[in-house]
Amino acid sequence: MRFPIPRKSRRRHRRPRLTRRGRLALITGVLALVAAGTLVPLLLMREPAPPPREETRHLLIPEGWRSTQVYEAVDKALGVPPGTTRATAAAPGLGLPAAARGNPEGFLFPATYPVVDATTPRGLLRYMVTTAGERFGTSRVTQGAQRSSLSLYETVTIASIVQAEADTVEDMGKVARVIHNRLARGMPLQMDSTLNYALGRSTLDTSHADTRIDSPYNTYVGTGLPPTPIGNPGEQAVHAAIDPPPGDWLYFVTVRPGDTRFTDDYAEQQRNVEEFNAHRRSATP
Numbered sequence: 001m002r003f004p005i006p007r008k009s010r011r012r013h014r015r016p017r018l019t020r021r022g023r024l025a026l027i028t029g030v031l032a033l034v035a036a037g038t039l040v041p042l043l044l045m046r047e048p049a050p051p052p053r054e055e056t057r058h059l060l061i062p063e064g065w066r067s068t069q070v071y072e073a074v075d076k077a078l079g080v081p082p083g084t085t086r087a088t089a090a091a092p093g094l095g096l097p098a099a100a101r102g103n104p105e106g107f108l109f110p111a112t113y114p115v116v117d118a119t120t121p122r123g124l125l126r127y128m129v130t131t132a133g134e135r136f137g138t139s140r141v142t143q144g145a146q147r148s149s150l151s152l153y154e155t156v157t158i159a160s161i162v163q164a165e166a167d168t169v170e171d172m173g174k175v176a177r178v179i180h181n182r183l184a185r186g187m188p189l190q191m192d193s194t195l196n197y198a199l200g201r202s203t204l205d206t207s208h209a210d211t212r213i214d215s216p217y218n219t220y221v222g223t224g225l226p227p228t229p230i231g232n233p234g235e236q237a238v239h240a241a242i243d244p245p246p247g248d249w250l251y252f253v254t255v256r257p258g259d260t261r262f263t264d265d266y267a268e269q270q271r272n273v274e275e276f277n278a279h280r281r282s283a284t285p
Contacts, residue, residue: 074121106157190219250266
């Protein structure tokens with residue numbers, strides 16, 4: 001037999017029902033907790049994206065280049081107006097030795113240098129001068145200069161002539177020996193490379209008129225070394241300058257590529273020079 005349940009008791013056991021708005025609020029709260037518990041830690045654990053890598057270019061400065069050639073190459077590599085690097089080189093603060101008197105010639109070390117968009121002419125020149133100081137400041141170089149009773153600046157000047165005159169590493173040592181022998185005897189060096197530097201050119205042909213120009217770089221007239229290096233030598237030329245092989249040579253001439261002849265006899269030198277001239281005439285159309 002069933003007994004009717006009072007209406008008041010039925011309301012006591014009825015489950016609560018959420019309204020539509022309540023259900024939305026509950027779902028939103030759950031999602032917020034999930035986001036707070038999982039997404040936030042994931043975001044905190046994620047490393048920031050690295051900045052894009054800047055492209056690095058390279059500038060090659062060959063051995064023996066003059067400062068004017070270096071300036072032009074830097075202008076082009078950095079995309080600055082022509083003459084910018086030359087003007088920069090004239091300003092103090094490159095770290096040059098005192099003997100250079102502000103002239104970078106000889107201390108723009110030949111090497112391959114990295115270049116980026118932020119590179120400046122001043123920064124690049126300082127890099128070259130610093131590299132030269134490191135390479136020329138070794139005990140081997142400084143002690144070698146002292147053995148020859150030469151300053152570092154004089155050694156670099158000799159090396160710059162060696163770099164310009166010699167075709168091979170072996171010839172570098174012999175050319176350096178000729179320079180040392182002539183300096184020891186008080187003879188003019190008579191180097192065509194110094195004339196070319198004075199005239200702002202590079203040539204194998206030297207005329208009698210060239211040997212009479214009024215210039216401190218005319219080593220046909222004056223004795224001793226020119227006032228500055230005539231280019232930027234590499235390490236091999238510097239090592240040849242401080243440690244040349246023994247020999248009595250006073251003259252040399254490159255008759256043809258790969259055939260440089262050294263002698264201490266003037267008559268033999270004249271014959272070699274005549275052979276050089278004959279070869280040049282036959283090679284000229």
